[in-house]
Amino acid sequence: MARRRQSVTIKHVAADAGVSLQTVSRVINNEPNVRPAMKERVQASIDKLGYVPSIAAQRMSGSRSYLILALNDRERTIAEWTAREGGDWVDQMLLGGMLKAAEHGYRMLIELVDTHDDHIERELGAALSALHPDGVVLTPPHSENPQIIGLLAEHGIRFARIGSKADGPGIALTMDDEGSAADATRHLVELGHKRIGFIAGPEEYSLSDWRIDGWRAAMDEAGLPTDGLCRRGDFGYDSGVRAARELLALDRRPTAIIASSDHMTLATLETARESGLDVPRDLSLISFDNTPIVRFTNPRLTAIDQPIAATIARAVELLIDRDAEPPAQPVTISGELRIRQSTAAPLSDD
Amino acid sequence: MARRRQSVTIKHVAADAGVSLQTVSRVINNEPNVRPAMKERVQASIDKLGYVPSIAAQRMSGSRSYLILALNDRERTIAEWTAREGGDWVDQMLLGGMLKAAEHGYRMLIELVDTHDDHIERELGAALSALHPDGVVLTPPHSENPQIIGLLAEHGIRFARIGSKADGPGIALTMDDEGSAADATRHLVELGHKRIGFIAGPEEYSLSDWRIDGWRAAMDEAGLPTDGLCRRGDFGYDSGVRAARELLALDRRPTAIIASSDHMTLATLETARESGLDVPRDLSLISFDNTPIVRFTNPRLTAIDQPIAATIARAVELLIDRDAEPPAQPVTISGELRIRQSTAAPLSDD
DNA sequence: CTGAAAGCGCTAACAA
DNA sequence: TTGTTAGCGCTTTCAG
Numbered sequence: 179m180a181r182r183r184q185s186v187t188i189k190h191v192a193a194d195a196g197v198s199l200q201t202v203s204r205v206i207n208n209e210p211n212v213r214p215a216m217k218e219r220v221q222a223s224i225d226k227l228g229y230v231p232s233i234a235a236q237r238m239s240g241s242r243s244y245l246i247l248a249l250n251d252r253e254r255t256i257a258e259w260t261a262r263e264g265g266d267w268v269d270q271m272l273l274g275g276m277l278k279a280a281e282h283g284y285r286m287l288i289e290l291v292d293t294h295d296d297h298i299e300r301e302l303g304a305a306l307s308a309l310h311p312d313g314v315v316l317t318p319p320h321s322e323n324p325q326i327i328g329l330l331a332e333h334g335i336r337f338a339r340i341g342s343k344a345d346g347p348g349i350a351l352t353m354d355d356e357g358s359a360a361d362a363t364r365h366l367v368e369l370g371h372k373r374i375g376f377i378a379g380p381e382e383y384s385l386s387d388w389r390i391d392g393w394r395a396a397m398d399e400a401g402l403p404t405d406g407l408c409r410r411g412d413f414g415y416d417s418g419v420r421a422a423r424e425l426l427a428l429d430r431r432p433t434a435i436i437a438s439s440d441h442m443t444l445a446t447l448e449t450a451r452e453s454g455l456d457v458p459r460d461l462s463l464i465s466f467d468n469t470p471i472v473r474f475t476n477p478r479l480t481a482i483d484q485p486i487a488a489t490i491a492r493a494v495e496l497l498i499d500r501d502a503e504p505p506a507q508p509v510t511i512s513g514e515l516r517i518r519q520s521t522a523a524p525l526s527d528d
Numbered sequence: 529m530a531r532r533r534q535s536v537t538i539k540h541v542a543a544d545a546g547v548s549l550q551t552v553s554r555v556i557n558n559e560p561n562v563r564p565a566m567k568e569r570v571q572a573s574i575d576k577l578g579y580v581p582s583i584a585a586q587r588m589s590g591s592r593s594y595l596i597l598a599l600n601d602r603e604r605t606i607a608e609w610t611a612r613e614g615g616d617w618v619d620q621m622l623l624g625g626m627l628k629a630a631e632h633g634y635r636m637l638i639e640l641v642d643t644h645d646d647h648i649e650r651e652l653g654a655a656l657s658a659l660h661p662d663g664v665v666l667t668p669p670h671s672e673n674p675q676i677i678g679l680l681a682e683h684g685i686r687f688a689r690i691g692s693k694a695d696g697p698g699i700a701l702t703m704d705d706e707g708s709a710a711d712a713t714r715h716l717v718e719l720g721h722k723r724i725g726f727i728a729g730p731e732e733y734s735l736s737d738w739r740i741d742g743w744r745a746a747m748d749e750a751g752l753p754t755d756g757l758c759r760r761g762d763f764g765y766d767s768g769v770r771a772a773r774e775l776l777a778l779d780r781r782p783t784a785i786i787a788s789s790d791h792m793t794l795a796t797l798e799t800a801r802e803s804g805l806d807v808p809r810d811l812s813l814i815s816f817d818n819t820p821i822v823r824f825t826n827p828r829l830t831a832i833d834q835p836i837a838a839t840i841a842r843a844v845e846l847l848i849d850r851d852a853e854p855p856a857q858p859v860t861i862s863g864e865l866r867i868r869q870s871t872a873a874p875l876s877d878d
Numbered sequence: 879c880t881g882a883a884a885g886c887g888c889t890a891a892c893a894a
Numbered sequence: 895t896t897g898t899t900a901g902c903g904c905t906t907t908c909a910g
Contacts, residue, residue, distance in 0.1 A: 185657070185683070186657070187886090187888085188887060188888060188889095189887080197896080197897085198896065198897045198898075199887090199888075199897085199898095200889080200890095200896075200897060200898080201895090201896060201897075202888095203888065203889060204889095204895095204896090206888095207889085211895055211896080212895075212896085213895065213896090216895080216896085228650065228653060228657075229657075230653070230654045230657035230658050231657075231658065231887080231888075232587075232657065232658065232660065232886095232888075233584070233658045233659060234583070234584040234585075234587040234588050234593065234886090234887080234888090235584075235588060235886075235887035235888040235889090235902095236887080236888060236889075237584040237888090237902090238584050238585060238588050238886085238887070238888065238889090238901090238902050238903070238904090239887075239888040239889040239890075239901080239902055240888090240889065240890070240901090240902060241888075241889060241890090243584065244658075256623065256627075258619075259616075259619045259620065259622065259623040259837075260623065262616060262620075262818065262819065262820050262823070263820055264614050264616075264823075264824070266609075266612055266614075266616070266619075268618075268619060269608075269609045269612075269618060269619065270609065270612075272609065272618065273606065273609040273610065276638065276640075277606075280640075285637055285639075285659070287635055287637055288622065288626065289635075290626075290630075300578065303578060303580070304578075304580045307535070307536070307578075307579075307580035307582065308580050308581065308582065308583045308594075309583060309635070310584065333535070468612065470612050470613055470820055470821075470824075471820075471824065473612070473613060473614075474614070474820075474821065474824030474825065475824065476826060487609075537902095537903055537904085538903065538904065539903080547880080547881090548880065548881045548882075549881085549882090549903090549904080549905090550880070550881060550882080550905080550906095551879090551880060551881075552904095553904065553905060553906095554879095554880090556904095557905085561879050561880080562880085563879065563880090566879085566880085581903080581904075582902090582903055582904075584902090584903080584904090585886095585902075585903035585904040585905090586903080586904060586905075587886090587904090588885095588886050588887065588902085588903075588904065588905085589885080589886055589903075589904040589905035589906070590885090590886060590904090590905065590906065591904075591905060591906090
């Protein structure tokens with residue numbers, strides 16, 4: 179029976195190489211003040227014995243924990259997983275964050291936290307005390323939650339705020355919601371659309387408003403009116419139906435709609451169909467998410483690809499590099515418009 | 529600036545409660561030999577101070593690490609994440625495993641490992657040495673990889689093999705592939721189908737063959753022939769197209785097909801359509817995956833819901849409960865057939 | 879039933 | 895440039 183103790187420890191390496199523990203430690207951590215010959219000898223022993231430092235022991239001695247904690251909204255995440263309708267936010271997070279973390283010898287751990295919870299501090303505090311992560315990635319709607327931010331700052335833990343431009347502690351990163359919304363709008367303008375509706379996300383997410391700003395800016399730029407063409411949803415299907423019904427019932431209904439989530443876009447697609455409208459002939463549609471869903475609708479949806487993986491990867495990178503000065507300005511990773519089949523020139527050009 | 533050291537330690541609690549460290553430790557670990565009054569007093573201090581033990585320190589002193597490692601195939605997983613086509617295996621793993629682990633104060637960490645790699649031992653060994661997980665969940669095709677199993681056994685780490693019935697160390701769990709395939713087949717038989725084709729998965733996965741067995745058994749039971757009605761794919765789309773073409777080109781083509789993955793089912797759907805066949809009028813179709821894809825095809829696909837979350841949850845539970853005798857027989861969690869729109873009675877009843 | 883001492887594997891601080 | 899010492903927070907002996 180194997181023992182629970184670590185098989186190969188720093189002691190074994192030190193003994194094998196005939197040096198002190200400290201020297202081995204220096205080699206492991208790539209510290210200066212080790213003669214090349216020495217370093218080589220130690221490295222040889224490390225390789226020979228297949229030694230890998232224990233993260234727990236490293237943490238214990240006041241060094242890093244090599245752990246990055248990614249915080250997601252519990253309710254929304256579980257709902258997505260249970261529904262199995264193609265939401266792949268967590269997968270994209272892992273794709274970007276986990277792989278980038280691994281490059282640096284770090285691991286990324288997912289933690290679900292209720293935003294609307296009274297004991298959020300206790301919950302998150304427990305995770306921090308138990309794990310002592312070297313960095314935390316906050317995703318909306320946690321990114322601007324003052325309790326979370328306060329707690330993290332208090333613990334002196336580095337953290338990144340995805341989808342936040344606010345000042346304050348932590349590194350702010352955005353996916354250029356404003357620019358993406360403007361891009362999508364311009365694409366429709368170029369196709370000849372004049373009445374472009376917008377279905378926004380909930381106010382709880384500040385990125386909801388940035389998207390409205392982008393749409394409005396591009397409309398202004400083209401000299402087009404926006405009055406009455408914006409509705410708000412909660413990212414969910416039902417709210418999308420409501421918003422779409424209202425927009426399509428307008429006297430002069432929009433010939434194109436941009437919706438701030440895949441589910442709201444899907445809802446708009448179905449609602450349009452029920453009203454006898456063909457997409458893209460009678461109505462052009464752009465989704466503000468490039469989740470799996472957009473590939474399986476008919477027609478396939480033109481969508482803004484939000485660079486989730488790239489953004490999380492960047493966040494992890496910034497979190498890990500402790501020497502670098504954290505960026506003073508919000509970091510922006512821009513998305514791209516993926517043109518598919520749901521956008522076309524409007525029928526008449528009134 | 530906050531300090532890197534743990535804010536509230538066992539010492540603080542001991543001091544606050546006026547007892548020894550050891551007593552606090554006993555209370556934390558719910559050990560016997562503590563008087564109720566004492567226990568209560570200590571617990572009060574713990575609550576008051578918001579104390580949570582450091583996992584690293586617990587690990588260091590030879591106790592548990594409260595970590596479960598879930599091993600997935602690197603190549604396949606990254607391909608799924610990158611394609612964004614609705615594969616949600618990892619999400620289901622997290623849904624089942626992470627939540628169950630959390631119930632017991634454990635965390636689940638995902639690790640990607642190449643099966644076809646020469647240095648798989650080094651790679652996995654490094655993860656084990658660094659993390660010292662209390663348990664490991666192996667998913668196909670890792671579940672029967674002798675190198676992995678050997679290494680785990682050697683390290684004395686408990687592990688679960690998902691999708692494996694083989695004897696040997698570790699806990700074997702299956703999703704009743706045979707039974708599910710038989711169920712699906714019977715459903716088609718009851719609808720009146722007599723020629724039911726089967727598109728199997730690659731031999732590398734032993735569950736591929738169990739599914740064939742189930743299909744064959746149900747066909748035998750109904751007195752129906754299976755000769756020439758089985759083709760093999762690799763779970764991917766292209767292989768599904770090939771298999772479907774062959775089956776549909778048969779002299780007396782099948783009136784129904786069961787495919788062993790969502791992508792192969794999708795491929796069959798498209799191939800049938802190209803041949804001018806309507807699903808389900810001319811061809812009934814059952815998918816062996818209930819991933820998001822099946823909800824977005826037209827028609828929506830009847831599918832076998834594999835209880836991934838439930839199975840992983842069970843695995844984690846068995847891994848965590850160290851006192852319980854590990855099950856001698858493979859644990860089976862059965863899936864269910866979700867009947868949607870892709871199955872119907874055959875046209876003629878020849 | 880409770881406490882004191884020793885040590886897990888590693889690194890920070892200091893010494894040589 | 896290298897080695898020695900002390901200690902991180904906790905649990906395991908072993909005494910009381």
